[in-house]
Amino acid sequence: MALKNNQPRVIELPKICDPRGNLTFAQTPDQVPFEIARTFWLYDVPADAERGGHSLKGTDQLLVALAGSLDVNLFDGYSWQRVTLNRPYRALYIPAGLWRTLDNFTSGSVCLVLASEPYSEEEYIRDFDSYKQYAAEFEPRL
Numbered sequence: 001m002a003l004k005n006n007q008p009r010v011i012e013l014p015k016i017c018d019p020r021g022n023l024t025f026a027q028t029p030d031q032v033p034f035e036i037a038r039t040f041w042l043y044d045v046p047a048d049a050e051r052g053g054h055s056l057k058g059t060d061q062l063l064v065a066l067a068g069s070l071d072v073n074l075f076d077g078y079s080w081q082r083v084t085l086n087r088p089y090r091a092l093y094i095p096a097g098l099w100r101t102l103d104n105f106t107s108g109s110v111c112l113v114l115a116s117e118p119y120s121e122e123e124y125i126r127d128f129d130s131y132k133q134y135a136a137e138f139e140p141r142l
Helices: 128-135
Strands: 009-012 036-041 051-056 061-067 070-075 078-086 090-094 101-105 110-115
Touching: 051 128, 061 078, 070 090, 078 090, 101 128
Parallel strands: none
Antiparallel strands: 009 090, 036 110, 051 101, 061 090, 061 110, 070 078, 070 101
């Protein structure tokens, strides 16, 4: 299976400022570069915990720190990239095929994840050495 020629990137989401409180949204195809098939969120993550630790073969994701902050570490089989999410109007697009870990969660962090595919265990590569073998077939993307 060939990886899509997409790069991970931060997407600025619309921010509508109002004295009563701000509003941000994400919709397909304007901000979300895929049809949303699944939504989940991470919360109550201890500060020293790491989430992720896997790659998805065919699922794209968009991550948003709705509250607090966290770091997303991406690996394409060749190099690492770290992105800090700390604004609810900034989203990180992660195309299929990249290894990811999430860490440095601040107290009260909430991370929203939008996914292009429903959950399927067959989509996951959970062993880092297996992932490096998988990724060796593709060009660097970070």
